[in-house]
Amino acid sequence: MQEGRRFRLINVGRDSYTSDANYARLPEGKVWIHWRDVDGFVWTKDLIDAINPKFLKIAASGEVISSPGGMVGGAATSLYSGAFSVAQLETKSMGTAFSLKKTSWAGGRIEWKIWAGPDGLPRRFYVIIRFNVPAGRSRTIVADTSCMAWGKSVDISPPPASRTVDSHELRHG
Numbered sequence: 453m454q455e456g457r458r459f460r461l462i463n464v465g466r467d468s469y470t471s472d473a474n475y476a477r478l479p480e481g482k483v484w485i486h487w488r489d490v491d492g493f494v495w496t497k498d499l500i501d502a503i504n505p506k507f508l509k510i511a512a513s514g515e516v517i518s519s520p521g522g523m524v525g526g527a528a529t530s531l532y533s534g535a536f537s538v539a540q541l542e543t544k545s546m547g548t549a550f551s552l553k554k555t556s557w558a559g560g561r562i563e564w565k566i567w568a569g570p571d572g573l574p575r576r577f578y579v580i581i582r583f584n585v586p587a588g589r590s591r592t593i594v595a596d597t598s599c600m601a602w603g604k605s606v607d608i609s610p611p612p613a614s615r616t617v618d619s620h621e622l623r624h625g
Contacts, residue, residue: 485616486616500564562581
């Protein structure tokens with residue numbers, strides 16, 4: 453992945469929409485690709501996420517460093533950080549499948565930071581996933597997620613149809 457590459461994902465039910473500035477094969481005027489029923493994009497209990505109880509349990513089982521986190525989203529926060537191996541969390545996240553099998557992505561390290569408000573709810577989640585791939589190479593994914601407006605109604609809508617192309621058109625078009 454190129455430095456600074458931005459990947460965006462919106463899930464609405466069984467439909468996922470991705471936007472990637474480095475994907476050059478999109479028709480003119482299209483910014484989003486529509487996908488239906490793609491396992492790698494849907495939320496699962498194995499997702500590396502600040503609101504996933506399984507992830508939080510594994511993260512808390514290791515050494516956790518706590519410090520003042522400053523203001524995030526208008527709330528004073530505490531910063532919690534730590535790291536653990538990919539082997540502790542066989543997971544799918546951000547379209548990447550992790551496994552301990554030698555023929556797939558194997559091994560690596562997950563470094564995480566969570567800024568939590570006085571109510572204990574996450575305000576920001578930052579993760580660096582460094583994993584090993586076959587032939588001794590490595591790959592890094594960085595995600596920075598803002599969590600805001602806790603307790604408020606949220607409207608998640610698909611992108612405009614005029615800016616979207618179906619994934620089948622790209623594969624068979």
